[in-house]
Amino acid sequence: MKKAVIMLVLAAFNAAAQKKESPKLKVSGLVENTMTLSAEELKAKKVVSGKAFKVVSTEGQVKKTIAAFRGVSLKSLVDEAKIVIPNPKERGQFYVSVTGADGHKVIFSWSELYNGTAGDKALVLFEENSQPIAKDGSFSLITTTDIFTETRYVKSIKNIEIGKIR
Numbered sequence: 001m002k003k004a005v006i007m008l009v010l011a012a013f014n015a016a017a018q019k020k021e022s023p024k025l026k027v028s029g030l031v032e033n034t035m036t037l038s039a040e041e042l043k044a045k046k047v048v049s050g051k052a053f054k055v056v057s058t059e060g061q062v063k064k065t066i067a068a069f070r071g072v073s074l075k076s077l078v079d080e081a082k083i084v085i086p087n088p089k090e091r092g093q094f095y096v097s098v099t100g101a102d103g104h105k106v107i108f109s110w111s112e113l114y115n116g117t118a119g120d121k122a123l124v125l126f127e128e129n130s131q132p133i134a135k136d137g138s139f140s141l142i143t144t145t146d147i148f149t150e151t152r153y154v155k156s157i158k159n160i161e162i163g164k165i166r
């Protein structure tokens, strides 16, 4: 009897260890709704697709090309999380930071997303080259309006955080 219980406990631990957690993307900071999203949940939102995104260095060298991609706009996620801006006059002081699993971090200003062209062109991808992004985690970020796109190409995104400059 005792042995059977131990076996059962071991089996349960084993099952838990084998169950692969799918990577999640966190949207947090100065927002009303903190969100934790899986690739499946992103797919259920308004999906944007495109072709031939070039990762270009600041010297103009093409580092690589993403043949086809699918994702959602960064702005749509920020909108859903809803930034808390108590004083609208200070909206130009807010930013959105995007951080990879290795700590690599880039930012977008509120004005870039809401007053400029990057708003609908900064994309959180769940598919690169028509495949789920497996190697580097589930999500990456591209900004198709950037000329030199390398700096804001973030692989394996883990966090999107809304903040305000001090």
Ligand SMILES: Nc1nc2c(c(=O)[nH]1)N[C@H]1C(S)=C(S)[C@@H](COP(=O)(O)O)O[C@H]1N2
Pocket: 055, 063, 064, 100, 101, 102, 103, 104, 150, 153, 154, 155, 156
């Ligand atoms: N998370 C993360 N993303 C990153 C980087 C990084 O170090 N960490 N480096 C950037 C730089 S400098 C380049 S050139 C490209 C390289 O992408 P690749 O390794 O897929 O060719 O990723 C960009 N995105």
Ligand SMILES: [Mo]
Pocket: 057, 150
């Ligand atoms: Mo680079």
